[in-house]
Amino acid sequence: xxxxxxxxxxxxxxxxxxxxxxxxxxxxxxxxxxxxxxxxxxxxxxxxxxxxxxxxxxxxxxxxxxxxxxxxxxxxxxxxxxxxxxxxxxxxxxxxxxxxxxxxxxxxxxxxxxxxxxxxxxxxxxxxxxxxxxxxxxxxxxxxxxxxxxxxxxxxxxxxxxxxxxxxxxxxxxxxx
Amino acid sequence: xxxxxxxxxxxxxxxxxxxxxxxxxxxxxxxxxxxxxxxxxxxxxxxxxxxxxxxxxxxxxxxxxxxxxxxxxxxxxxxxxxxxxxxxxxxxxxxxxxxxxxxxxxxxxxxxxxxxxxxxxxxxxxxxxxxxxxxxxxxxxxxxxxxxxxxxxxxxxxxxxxxxxxxxxxxxxxxxxxxxxxxxxxxxxxxxxxxxxxxxxxxxxxxxxxxxxxxxxxxxxxxxxxxxxxxxxxxxxxxxxxxxxxxxxxxxxxxxxxxxxxxxxxxxxxxxxxxxxxxxxxxxxxxxxxxxxxxxxxxxxxxxxxxxxxxxxxxxxxxxxxxxxxxxxxxxxxxxxxxxxxxxxxxxxxxxxxxxxxxxxxxxxxxxxxxxxxxxxxxxxxxxxxxxxxxxxxxxxxxxxxxxxxxxxxxxxxxxxxxxxxxxxxxxxxxxxxxxxxxxxxxxxxxxxxxxxxxxxxxxxxxxxxxxxxxxxxxxxxxxxxxxxxxxxxxxxxxxxxxxxxxxx
Numbered sequence: 241x242x243x244x245x246x247x248x249x250x251x252x253x254x255x256x257x258x259x260x261x262x263x264x265x266x267x268x269x270x271x272x273x274x275x276x277x278x279x280x281x282x283x284x285x286x287x288x289x290x291x292x293x294x295x296x297x298x299x300x301x302x303x304x305x306x307x308x309x310x311x312x313x314x315x316x317x318x319x320x321x322x323x324x325x326x327x328x329x330x331x332x333x334x335x336x337x338x339x340x341x342x343x344x345x346x347x348x349x350x351x352x353x354x355x356x357x358x359x360x361x362x363x364x365x366x367x368x369x370x371x372x373x374x375x376x377x378x379x380x381x382x383x384x385x386x387x388x389x390x391x392x393x394x395x396x397x398x399x400x401x402x403x404x405x406x407x408x409x410x411x412x413x414x415x416x417x
Numbered sequence: 418x419x420x421x422x423x424x425x426x427x428x429x430x431x432x433x434x435x436x437x438x439x440x441x442x443x444x445x446x447x448x449x450x451x452x453x454x455x456x457x458x459x460x461x462x463x464x465x466x467x468x469x470x471x472x473x474x475x476x477x478x479x480x481x482x483x484x485x486x487x488x489x490x491x492x493x494x495x496x497x498x499x500x501x502x503x504x505x506x507x508x509x510x511x512x513x514x515x516x517x518x519x520x521x522x523x524x525x526x527x528x529x530x531x532x533x534x535x536x537x538x539x540x541x542x543x544x545x546x547x548x549x550x551x552x553x554x555x556x557x558x559x560x561x562x563x564x565x566x567x568x569x570x571x572x573x574x575x576x577x578x579x580x581x582x583x584x585x586x587x588x589x590x591x592x593x594x595x596x597x598x599x600x601x602x603x604x605x606x607x608x609x610x611x612x613x614x615x616x617x618x619x620x621x622x623x624x625x626x627x628x629x630x631x632x633x634x635x636x637x638x639x640x641x642x643x644x645x646x647x648x649x650x651x652x653x654x655x656x657x658x659x660x661x662x663x664x665x666x667x668x669x670x671x672x673x674x675x676x677x678x679x680x681x682x683x684x685x686x687x688x689x690x691x692x693x694x695x696x697x698x699x700x701x702x703x704x705x706x707x708x709x710x711x712x713x714x715x716x717x718x719x720x721x722x723x724x725x726x727x728x729x730x731x732x733x734x735x736x737x738x739x740x741x742x743x744x745x746x747x748x749x750x751x752x753x754x755x756x757x758x759x760x761x762x763x764x765x766x767x768x769x770x771x772x773x774x775x776x777x778x779x780x781x782x783x784x785x786x787x788x789x790x791x792x793x794x795x796x797x798x799x800x801x802x803x804x805x806x807x808x809x810x811x812x813x814x815x816x817x818x819x820x821x822x823x824x825x826x827x828x829x830x831x832x833x834x835x836x837x838x839x840x841x842x843x844x845x846x847x848x849x850x851x852x853x854x855x856x857x858x859x860x861x862x863x864x865x866x867x868x869x870x871x872x873x874x875x876x877x878x879x880x881x882x883x884x885x886x887x888x889x890x891x892x893x894x895x896x897x898x899x900x901x902x903x904x905x906x907x908x909x910x911x912x913x914x915x916x917x918x919x920x921x922x
Contacts, residue, residue: 244749248690258693293579297604299918301629301710306579307673308699311692325577341537342603343582345554346574372623377543378607397629399709 292330298337466884520545581917628919634861646853655719719845764909778864784812850876885919
């Protein structure tokens with residue numbers, strides 16, 4: 241009997257990969273980026289970016305789309321962008337959610353554990369200003385209420401294409417092109 | 418004297434609150450509430466949710482004998498109430514949360530530690546009678562396990578993957594977990610406070626973001642509650658479209674999670690394969706309804722987006738393909754011994770525990786508790802549709818995977834029926850502005866979601882409580898890991914996939 245895994249392999253050989261073409265880097269994102277780090281970053285990072293994701297209070301909608309960015313259709317890793325397990329391995333903190341008071345310290349300590357040069361990307365509408373949770377007794381606000389934010393990727397949640405475009409903008413910025 | 422008394426018979430001694438729909442609400446005074454708590458030791462009454470408002474606690478119960486459902490309310494005396502946690506252990510964390518948020522103290526509860534309140538809000542009892550608090554963060558006293566060679570492993574709140582934050586404290590002996598204790602509340606956003614005083618439409622937006630992966634189910638439960646409170650009859654086509662969205666959400670979540678479970682056993686191809694299928698479903702969501710996760714598509718009175726005929730055909734074709742590919746993937750799962758070796762016999766939850774906590778969803782159904790809100794109490798259009806609820810008894814990771822796989826197949830069959838029998842007509846009706854109180858009970862992909870809603874004359878939210886099925890599943894995770902090795906925690910945790918955000922509120 242043919243093992244089931246060979247069916248999958250055969251289909252992929254015949255039909256080609258699921259992966260879609262890369263989007264253009266987001267022009268808004270590029271404009272929004274501060275360029276103070278550009279010079280020192282170019283030499284150190286090359287064409288790779290390690291991202292540590294921190295959920296600081298999100299509803300998990302943004303996390304679902306971040307998972308999608310890693311699926312074979314969008315395949316973020318082909319651009320040299322990789323999600324890592326520890327902030328100590330990271331160049332970028334990607335923060336979602338309105339930052340809850342219960343997460344402020346954890347978020348700040350994650351940032352402190354990240355070696356410089358480092359960037360902070362706020363993802364989603366809640367990450368900008370707290371979104372529909374702004375003003376709650378339990379919410380400190382957007383990511384910028386706690387950390388300096390370099391780039392914001394809007395959406396509720398942002399679609400994978402938008403996340404890709406935003407991160408490519410960051411990558412291009414880091415490369416200093 | 419201990420003759421058989423049904424839930425409604427028992428509650429008839431209390432004062433029935435007028436206008437609570439579609440199930441009655443009874444207020445019990447102190448002796449009544451005490452008698453009720455006492456009665457719980459013998460009665461087959463399932464706790465479905467417990468919540469509060471200033472000065473009053475509410476609990477939703479179902480009588481398993483006859484399916485009757487009722488809200489039991491107790492206006493507290495001196496900000497205290499007799500806790501139900503002794504009789505229904507699932508209530509313990511909810512009562513701790515009630516104390517944190519409303520300042521109502523559960524009496525007789527062994528565990529009096531704060532739960533959602535970490536001492537970081539600068540306010541105590543924010544939804545009861547708030548007072549400022551500036552003493553700094555609480556020190557949480559984890560329960561200790563003592564013995565030779567025992568060590569602790571603290572994990573979180575920030576985890577290694579792209580997941581939500583929470584803290585896990587393991588006591589381990591070598592590789593074996595002796596005790597796991599969870600500490601949650603990190604993503605507490607104060608949902609109940611945020612929606613207070615908001616219009617129904619504004620509140621819908623927030624409720625759709627209580628737990629992003631269950632946005633359809635939460636919106637549906639809230640819509641049901643509002644429609645019950647305001648006596649709105651939803652057009653049949655809207656009912657079918659809602660069910661379509663709910664099943665799409667169920668399929669998408671199960672696909673992603675089955676893949677992720679296998680990924681935690683380092684069998685990556687399942688995740689790759691299934692996340693492509695998930696992506697197909699999400700793209701169809703975006704094309705047909707305008708949002709990948711279907712956020713804000715369900716509104717009180719109906720739905721916000723109709724299914725156009727070309728979309729209907731494309732959706733049917735896409736799901737047929739997904740069904741075929743899913744069969745291939747599950748064949749791969751079931752014929753890979755190294756993978757089955759990781760999932761079989763791992764993270765067992767006993768049926769007794771599932772029943773004691775009243776845990777629903779695939780966690781319950783994998784451990785012989787076959788409850789599903791689509792059947793009991795049931796809601797349209799599911800009474801017109803043919804589907805079965807899969808149940809298994811082993812209670813391990815493997816059976817949770819198989820239950821979810823079976824649910825994907827059932828949902829695909831359901832969608833076929835929905836697309837075939839979709840009625841024509843309006844997709845929404847106007848919802849009047851007015852006062853009312855209602856409950857919505859909906860089966861999300863994790864289990865039973867309950868929303869309790871009270872509206873003022875001006876149509877503003879007086880009280881809205883969304884209850885996540887994870888409340889009854891999180892405690893079982895602590896039991897499931899016992900005696901397993903630390904390295905199996907990720908796969909066991911993923912096989913539960915409880916919501917942090919839905920639980921933390």
